[in-house]
Structures are given as C-alpha cells and as structure tokens.
Amino acid sequence: MSAQTPLRRIVILGGGTAGWMTAAALARALDGRIALQLVESDAIGTIGVGESTIPMIRRFNTALGIDEDEFVRATGATFKLGIEFRDWGAIGELYMHGFGRFGQDLATLPFYQYWLRMRQAGKGGGLAAYSINQMAARAHRFMRADPSHGNSPLADITHAFHIDAGLYARYLREYGERLGVVRTEGRVAETLLRPEDGHVRALRLDGGAVVEGDLFIDCSGMRALLIGDAMGVPFEDWNRWLPCDRAWAVPCAKTSALPPYTIATARPAGWQWRIGLQHRTGNGHVYASRFMDDASARAILMDNLDGAPLGEPRLVKFRAGRREKSWVKNVVAIGLSGGFLEPLESTSIHMIQTAIARLLDFFPDAAFQQRDIDEFNRQGAFEAERIRDFLILHYHATTRADTPFWDYVRTMAVPDTLQAKTDLYRSRGRIVREGNELFSEVAWLQVLEGQGIAAGGYHPLADVQAEHEVAGYLGDIAGVIGQCVDVMPAHADFIEAIRRHP
Numbered sequence: 471m472s473a474q475t476p477l478r479r480i481v482i483l484g485g486g487t488a489g490w491m492t493a494a495a496l497a498r499a500l501d502g503r504i505a506l507q508l509v510e511s512d513a514i515g516t517i518g519v520g521e522s523t524i525p526m527i528r529r530f531n532t533a534l535g536i537d538e539d540e541f542v543r544a545t546g547a548t549f550k551l552g553i554e555f556r557d558w559g560a561i562g563e564l565y566m567h568g569f570g571r572f573g574q575d576l577a578t579l580p581f582y583q584y585w586l587r588m589r590q591a592g593k594g595g596g597l598a599a600y601s602i603n604q605m606a607a608r609a610h611r612f613m614r615a616d617p618s619h620g621n622s623p624l625a626d627i628t629h630a631f632h633i634d635a636g637l638y639a640r641y642l643r644e645y646g647e648r649l650g651v652v653r654t655e656g657r658v659a660e661t662l663l664r665p666e667d668g669h670v671r672a673l674r675l676d677g678g679a680v681v682e683g684d685l686f687i688d689c690s691g692m693r694a695l696l697i698g699d700a701m702g703v704p705f706e707d708w709n710r711w712l713p714c715d716r717a718w719a720v721p722c723a724k725t726s727a728l729p730p731y732t733i734a735t736a737r738p739a740g741w742q743w744r745i746g747l748q749h750r751t752g753n754g755h756v757y758a759s760r761f762m763d764d765a766s767a768r769a770i771l772m773d774n775l776d777g778a779p780l781g782e783p784r785l786v787k788f789r790a791g792r793r794e795k796s797w798v799k800n801v802v803a804i805g806l807s808g809g810f811l812e813p814l815e816s817t818s819i820h821m822i823q824t825a826i827a828r829l830l831d832f833f834p835d836a837a838f839q840q841r842d843i844d845e846f847n848r849q850g851a852f853e854a855e856r857i858r859d860f861l862i863l864h865y866h867a868t869t870r871a872d873t874p875f876w877d878y879v880r881t882m883a884v885p886d887t888l889q890a891k892t893d894l895y896r897s898r899g900r901i902v903r904e905g906n907e908l909f910s911e912v913a914w915l916q917v918l919e920g921q922g923i924a925a926g927g928y929h930p931l932a933d934v935q936a937e938h939e940v941a942g943y944l945g946d947i948a949g950v951i952g953q954c955v956d957v958m959p960a961h962a963d964f965i966e967a968i969r970r971h972p
C-alpha cells in the first residue's frame with residue numbers, strides 16, 4: 471500500500487452562497503488540518519437571489535452546529551412548510567406541495583394508496599386534509615416538530631426557511647472566518663495550469679498576486695471560471711425542457727400576512743415567486759425570453775406586488791442545465807458554476823449542500839483517484855436529472871393552452887425517465903423513487919394530482935381492508951390533523967417570540 475499524501479491547501483473561488491457554504495462546511499470538517507483560502511471580488515459581487523430553501527438545510531445547519539433561533543434572527547428568516555402553486559394546472563386552480571409525510575401508513579401500503587382507493591369510490595376528499603404541513607400552512611400557523619408528541623402529527627411537522635440571501639452569506643462568512651478561513655479580496659485575472667498534467671496550480675489576481683492550492687473549488691457562479699474556462703467542461707443545455715431563462719427580481723415592503731410557504735403563481739410565459747421574510751417580501755418573475763420580452767416581464771412583476779417596491783427591479787439571466795462533469799482533475803464545481811435548475815422548487819441551495827457532502831465523501835488526497843472522481847460525477851448527474859424531471863412535470867402536466875409558452879410546454883417531448891414515471895402513476899397510481907432521489911413519493915403525488923394527472927387505479931392490496939375501515943382511518947387522520955393545527959401558534963407570533971428572546 472502506498473503512502474497517502476494529504477492536501478495542504480484548498481482554494482475556494484467565489485464568495486456567494488456556494489462559496490461561503492463550502493468554506494464553512496470544510497472549515498468545520500477539516501478542523502484546521504488543511505489551509506482554506508477563499509477568493510472573491512466585491513466589484514463582481516454575488517447573484518444575490520436564492521431565498522427559499524427545502525427542509526434538508528436543517529441537516530446542514532446541524533452539521534455546522536448552528537443554533538436555529540440564532541439562524542432565524544441573523545438571516546431575517548421565516549418558516550416554510552411548502553409551496554403554493556397558483557394557476558399551474560389550469561387558470562383559477564391552486565394546490566400546495568407541502569413538505570413531510572401524509573397521514574400514517576396503514577398495514578403494508580403507504581397512506582396515499584388508501585386515499586386513491588377512496589377517491590376512486592368518490593370519497594375521501596382532497597389530499598390537503600391529510601398533511602399537517604398543508605393544513606398548518608393554510609391557517610398561517612407554525613411550530614417546530616415536537617417529538618414528545620409521539621405518534622401525533624405535531625411530531626411530524628417538516629420545515630425549511632425563507633432567508634435573506636445577503637444576510638445568509640454574511641452569516642456564513644462570519645462562521646467560516648471564525649474557523650480560520652482566509653478571505654482574499656480580488657478579481658481572478660488568470661488561471662495558471664501545471665504543464666505536466668493540466669491541473670490548476672494557482673490563480674493570478676489583478677495586481678499580480680498569486681494564490682496557490684492543491685484543490686480548487688469553483689464557486690464563481692455562472693461565470694464558471696475554472697470548470698468552464700480553464701477545464702473546458704461543456705455545458706449540457708436543458709432549455710428545451712425548462713425554457714425559462716430570465717428573472718426580474720425586486721423586494722417590496724412586507725405586508726401584515728406572513729404565510730409560512732412560498733407562493734408560485736403561473737404567468738403567461740413563466741411564473742412569479744413571493745417569499746415573505748421578517749423585514750420584507752422577496753418577489754421575482756421567472757420567464758422564457760423566447761416567449762416574452764423583458765419590458766413585458768418587468769411590467770407583470772411590478773403590477774403584481776403586494777407592497778411598495780423597495781428599489782428598481784434587477785434582471786438576472788440564466789440557462790437551465792449543467793456542466794457535463796462537476797469534478798475534473800483538481801477542480802470541483804459547486805453552486806451555479808456546476809449548473810442551474812430554475813428556482814421553482816428551491817433546489818439550488820440544497821444541491822450546493824449535497825455537492826459539499828459528496829466532496830467530503832470522496833475527499834481526495836494529493837493523488838486524486840479517478841474512480842472517486844467518476845463516482846462523484848455519476849451521483850451528481852443522477853441527482854440533477856431527477857430534480858430536472860420533477861421540475862419539468864410542473865410545466866408539462868397542464869391543461870393550459872392560453873399562450874404560446876403554455877402550449878409549448880404542454881406538448882413538448884419530455885425525458886424518458888419522466889415519461890416512465892407519469893405513465894406508471896396514470897396506470898395504477900404507483901410512484902417509484904429510485905436510489906437517493908431528492909423528492910419523495912408524496913412530493914410527486916402532490917404535483918401529479920395538483921397538476922391534474924389522475925391515477926387510473928390503485929394498489930390492489932389497498933382492497934384488503936374493508937371500505938368502512940379505510941374510511942374510518944382517513945377520517946381519523948384528517949380529524950387529528952385539524953385538532954393539531956388548532957393548537958399551533960400563529961406563524962408571525964412564533965417568529966416574534968424568537969426575535970424577542972435572543
């Protein structure tokens with residue numbers, strides 16, 4: 471067995487959410503054993519959006535030892551129980567993708583198979599009644615899951631956050647610097663490669679300073695300075711399935727309502743987000759430039775704010791897709807440099823988090839094993855493709871034909887993996903989740919049903935119980951959830967209590 475030579479110095483290029491999340495997590499994991507340097511340019515700045523998260527962010531916070539109340543105060547955060555989709559399946563329709571579980575599994579099958587059976591019999595009502603997250607969200611109530619409630623839905627509440635992107639980056643920077651990350655301000659003018667193997671040797675900054683390293687993490691955002699420019703990894707474009715490629719974003723004054731969910735309203739060539747924070751509301755209009763010009767998109771955003779705008783809207787351009795590989799030689803791309811799936815299900819920050827976890831799983835020594843790199847890339851591709859499919863479903867499964875955009879997405883060919891999933895559901899209501907796919911069966915269920923794809927049947931074993939038994943079981947669940955929501959505090963009060971008691 472040959473001796474392993476540890477890395478001595480890691481350089482992170484970029485100080486956006488990706489850069490500082492990576493720096494903070496590596497600083498915590500490496501405990502000072504490898505030098506960490508982060509290079510960022512204030513003049514270039516960060517993308518400054520990315521305010522809606524999914525529940526897995528709590529694992530990241532826990533791994534970093536972050537106190538959740540402190541996090542909520544520092545980032546202006548509110549709690550998020552899901553996303554409400556307005557006008558997606560058809561104009562005037564509304565549904566929610568709530569996080570967490572539905573009901574409780576009866577006998578051998580997941581809850582939703584019994585719901586499908588009852589629905590087929592014209593009974594059982596809507597899905598929402600069986601989700602504590604959805605019911606609490608609609609009532610604007612919130613509390614954290616409390617395990618002391620045992621089997622109760624109060625032990626099952628699953629939350630994420632809405633955060634202020636600027637405050638979050640600052641918070642992580644303070645965390646990283648406290649643990650020894652050295653920040654260097656400057657613009658990278660040139661990437662210097664080692665002639666013998668093409669690895670990155672150093673970054674040359676404006677003014678001539680040179681930053682050397684053994685491993686370079688590319689968090690340079692859409693510029694993709696290292697993975698794209700230096701390593702030449704091609705970008706796989708998914709625009710044909712996810713045609714939105716621009717967004718206008720503007721904050722507005724907060725309103726009295728503080729919904730514990732993100733609102734995503736479909737628009738003629740895309741959709742609009744509304745995210746309530748403690749101190750303001752974030753808004754953005756995501757649209758496809760092929761189907762709408764910038765001025766019209768801007769006007770739609772500004773006409774649909776529920777508070778006075780706090781500044782001029784900002785235009786962000788992007789491309790849906792990913793780099794064919796995220797790790798090549800001694801360069802690992804994390805964040806927008808590795809790709810971007812549009813923000814519909816708030817998955818980007820999560821994908822930063824999983825890329826960091828994968829990097830720690832396959833952490834290299836100075837010899838950089840190609841097998842490890844290949845596996846890292848394989849897992850990243852799988853994750854991105856499955857999330858892509860879930861996002862495409864939101865557009866494709868619609869009856870809307872009122873604009874060329876909706877006509878296009880409704881009739882476009884979708885990836886085989888998505889087609890197989892929807893066919894399976896249409897047939898006997900089966901939802902299959904492979905490997906460590908991000909979205910759960912009930913996440914798929916809510917969007918499939920919410921967008922109007924109905925199951926043609928249900929699992930035959932759901933017939934094992936007598937109908938009155940199943941009806942009683944569903945009725946009990948809905949009743950208990952209703953009672954639980956009644957005892958939960960208002961979302962705004964819950965946050966106020968955190969703010970008052972530092």
Ligand code: FAD
Pocket residue numbers: 483484485486487488489509510511512514515516517518519520521522523656657658659689690691692693695716717754786788804805806807813816817818819820
């Ligand atoms: P950036 O923030 O762009 O940071 C890049 C960094 O690289 C900066 O510090 C910059 O200064 C530095 N840099 C670049 N070039 C150089 C150079 N030559 N020299 C030195 N430094 C350099 N994600 C979610 O999870 N939830 C959401 O709700 C969500 N909403 C979004 C909405 C929109 C419209 C868009 C476009 C994205 C959204 N995202 C969302 C994605 C999220 O914003 C990003 O994943 C996240 O901010 C990470 O960005 P980043 O750090 O990779 O890039």
